[in-house]
Amino acid sequence: EVAAAHNVPLHLLATGGLVVALAYLALVAVTLLALVRGLRSLEGNARLRLAGLGGGWVAYQVQSLVSIDQVPLVVLNFVLSAAVVVASGTSRLKHLRLPGALPVEPERPAGRRRAASVAPRVRATTPGDVVLLGVISVVGLTLLWMALVPLRADVAIRSGDNALRRGDGNASLAAYDKAIDLLPGRAAYWARKASLMTNVQPETALSAYDGAIKADPSNAAALRSAGALAEAEGQLERARSYFTRAVEVDPYNPGTVTAAATFELRHGGAAAARELLEAAVARTPGQAALWTPLGDARQVLGDLPGAIEAYELAISLDPAQTKAAAELEKLQRTS
Structure with a gap:
């Protein structure tokens, strides 16, 4: 699955760019300003109500710095923001009169005595009201179902x-x-299915891995697993395609590069393996796990001094590299 920043503002910046991030920060700023102004100007129950809503909104903002947004949380954020702005009394409400609604008496200036008002007339329910209520109900239920x-x-x-x-x-x-x-866009779900079907229906598992890769093209784990399965099924070109793409999306992961290189070594691609590994050690020379297979590739290609150098580097970086030690000892005995 695509890695998330576990920080909502940072994730918006990374995935939506500067425009989306600035729009989100503007919403936060407007809500915060309304909250502060409302708390300073309101009194009594109105102030308590705003404080409660504001506390919920602030709590969301705090957790958003260390969490990933889900649909309910996104909805909660916008609802709380709107509630804070309205409860603060800083927004000017615009009255929209629906067809058939009774006229609203305009507010009189403060300080003037208001004449006795007549009780509002009760308007009979019309078919239009029923239709409008039905539409609102259907839309609301649909949005809830989607959420x-x-x-x-x-x-x-x-x-x-x-x-x-x-x-x-x-x-x-x-x-x-x-x-x-x-x-269908959640790569982890496809990977679950692929793992289940690997030993039962390998072709179905490969199709599931394709689904995971389509949902998340940078999912190196799915690419490596698909490559290993395709190799086990004898589909070497398909496996090579998976491993190549895995290295393209995850070139700094020694496990990914080693998996691709050892695949090439197993199938007569020592030159390709050496090319992959030499590029990898140039990027991350401190990874012992890369030097051992590089020594293997050089040894297959007849570059024995280069193989000895690679094995020695692997052992110096990690004395636990037993394969490198064994191969180095063999080469030193025969040279």
Whole structure:
């Protein structure tokens, strides 16, 4: 899944750019200004009401600095912001008269005695009122149902995990498919399905990995797993494509580069493996896990001095590199 910043303003800046981040900060500034002005000018219950709403809004802002926004939290943020602005009394409300509504008597200036008012007339309900209420209800229920989609998908995933622990693979697969239908853009759901199907239906598992990669093209873990499965199924070109893309999106991860390089070594691609690993050690020379397979690639290509150098560097960085030590000892005996 795409890594999130665990900081809502920073995540908005990273994913939406400066325009979105500035718009969000403007909303925060307007709400904060309204809250401060309202607390200074209001009294009694009005001030207490604003303090309660403001406390909820401030609590959201604090947790947003260390959390990831979900749909309910996003809705809560905007609702609290609007409630603070309205409760502060700093916004000028605009009256919008709906068709058929009774006229509203304009407010009289302060200090003038108000004449006795007549009780408002009760307007009979019209078919238009019923239609309007129905439309509002349908739209509200639809939005609520859509807002609950992530929660329903997570519930389906948990149900699938529980079924898998019980040994009920069919129920687990059905639950994972339900979660994917609800949120096809969540790479983790596709990866769950792929892991379940790997030993049962490898081609279905590869298709699920493709779904995960489509949902999150930078998901190096899914690319590596798909590469390993495709290799096990004898689909070498498909496996090579997965490993190549994994290195492209995750070039600084020694595990990703090593997986791609060792794949090439296993299938006659020593030159390609050396190229991958030499580029990797140039980026991160302190990774012992990269020098050992580089020594293997150089050894296959006949570059024995280069292989010895790579093994020695691997051991100097991490004395626990037993393979490098064994290969180095073998080369020193034969040279």
